[in-house]
Amino acid sequence: MRIGELTRKTGMAPATIRFYDAKGWLPKKKSSTRGGNEFKQAALERLQLIKSCQCLGFTQEEIPKLLDKEVKWDHHSIMLRLKEKYTELSETVERLEARKELIADIIETLDENWAKGVHMTSGELEKILSTE
Structure with a gap:
């Protein structure tokens, strides 16, 4: 199977497949009659497993x-490991x-102020947006 077919079947970019191959994560290739x-x-199958592991949050290490x-x-x-x-x-x-809640609060505050015609200075906006 050529790299283009792996790309189509996995949705991975050729460079990603080559990267995993270079790291030794893929089984050895076989010689082709076409060169x-x-x-x-x-x-x-290994690429699909790698993708599944990534979806579960496992790192490259x-x-x-x-x-x-x-x-x-x-x-x-x-x-x-799965519980971790x-x-x-x-x-x-x-x-x-x-x-997400912080952003919702900021949106609500800005909407209320703008609805009242109150326009905040850039300093006030900066203060609200930098709140965490």
Whole structure:
């Protein structure tokens, strides 16, 4: 399978696929009768796994460990790592929710003031927008 086909099937850019290949994250290529090398079906499966890991929030430092066949993942290790990811994501969601509420408050304040014909100075706007 050529890189263009992997691109179509995964939605990844060719440069991204080459990057993962250069890092050794993809299975070895096979020689092609048309010259050059072609990726095996296992490369497609590996790219889909990489994409899934990224969607779950795993980093480029963590993904190779998940792909390493020498690492024996037991149920406890997998559950522990997934629970850690869940906690990390929950904390991120809380921070984003707080930021969302702050933005809603700023919008409300600005709308109320502008509806009354009150126009804030740039200093006042800056103060409101820098509030966290």
